[in-house]
Amino acid sequence: MKTPFLPDDKNFHWKSGELFCEGVPLSAIAQKFGTPVYVYSYNSLKEAFLAYKDALRPYPHLMCYAMKANSNIAIINLLSKLGAGFDIVSGGELHRVIAAKADPHKVIFSGVGKTEEEIKFALESEIKCFNIESEPEVDRIVKVAQELDVIAPVSVRVNPNVDAKTHPYISTGLKQNKFGIAYQDAVKIYKKISEHPELKIIGIDCHIGSQITDIAPFLDSCDRLLDIVEELKKLGIELHHIDFGGGLGIRYQEDETVHHASELVEALHKKLQERELGYLEMIFEAGRSIVGNSGALITEVQFVKYGEEKNFCIVDTAMNDMIRPTLYHAWMQIVPLKLAPERKEEIFDIVGPICETGDFLGKDRELSPEQGDLLAILSAGAYGMTMSSHYNTRIKPPEILVNGSEFFVIREREKIEKLYSSEVLLNFD
Secondary structure: OOOOOOOOOOOEEEEOOEEEEOOEEHHHHHHHHOOOEEEEEHHHHHHHHHHHHHHHOOOOEEEEEEHHHOOOHHHHHHHHHOOOEEEEOOHHHHHHHHHOOOOHHHEEEOOOOOOHHHHHHHHHOOOOEEEEOOHHHHHHHHHHHHHHOOOEEEEEEEEOOOOOOOOHHHEOOOOOOOOOEEHHHHHHHHHHHHOOOOEEEEEEEOOOEOOEOOOHHHHHHHHHHHHHHHHHHHOOOOOOEEEOOOOEOOOOOOOOOOOOHHHHHHHHHHHHHHOOOOOOEEEEEEOHHHHHHHEEEEEEEEEEEEOOOOEEEEEOOOOOOOOHHHHHOOOOOEEEOEOOOOOOOEEEEEEOOOOOOOOEEEEEEEEOOOOOOEEEEEOOOOOOHHHOOOOOOOOOOOEEEEEOOEEEEEEOOOOHHHHHOOOOOOOOO
16 A cells, blocks of 8 residues: 655654644544544644745745635734735635734735725725725725725736636636736726825736646736836836735645745746846735645545445535535545555545535545544645535534644634524514
């Protein structure tokens, strides 16, 4: 039996045939807290964040964390202590930043549908910047800023029409996507913004997608942004920062290769220097590449079912806990917590108990499962809990953070009563 591949084989590792997260056997966490349970390695997310931070250190920069990847306030707080800013896409995420005792002055607000209430809250919280994504949004921010008698710092999110060659659901920089201002309209929008005293132009932004494994699309989009920056300079519009978005990919499978954060930073800064724009503050909005490989979702095998055409390993984790495989057909490594080399491996689909054929976590995997075994779904730190739901009236799992030989509850398992506590019975005759 070949030892299973681990995407982060430093902070998740085998010891005497058992899977550990840092200094803690994952079976001990499952025994204490039950399953399903999310487990995160603090040192994994710390190392991933500092890879960006250290690469950016020689240059003006703000390293933001894209909260949509994982918005637990403990993680936000820890990243804030490491110097992180935050990319948000809702007023709710700004509430989380404040609850986590992080600095709202380091917040960048993206998103195509900002409401007046959200804009008001963001202005009152004195965030760093709004990334404007449409012409009507300019008018809305002006209106709210006038009502509050404040000046709103803004950037324009430009859609550079660059193909990031990623899954269509997480590609955001093509002209058919809903995000950002069309490249050919960007200068016109900047001119409009410059006519409003309620707005202060401070930057330019783009975001071309997620899980990008090649640097070339970032460089292409950078060239297109810098063309706009130079045109704006001729009009007397000076920028303070350039926001490259997020999107650097992680390893999910053994045959994947990904770039180190320093390669991306250096390649982009070289582009800035070539245009004599090295003074611009560099901003990134990384999410997946910070938390993705820091997490594992632990599940217990309920039944092993042999069918005429398929064998099924039925576990207590479902698409409501981890929807990426169902939504994107995403491949996630699934391994046993304890190796059993004496068992014969067979091909199984790993499926959950939800009443949907789409409720699967992995297909056609070589495993030797038995009822009661524990499995780990790896690379589960990003877009797991944040995309979870209560479908089939299922409670959400707890979240546990490991640091060395210690572990801490950062979200308790929900109580079933919470799921219907806001619902109301009616008394009709």
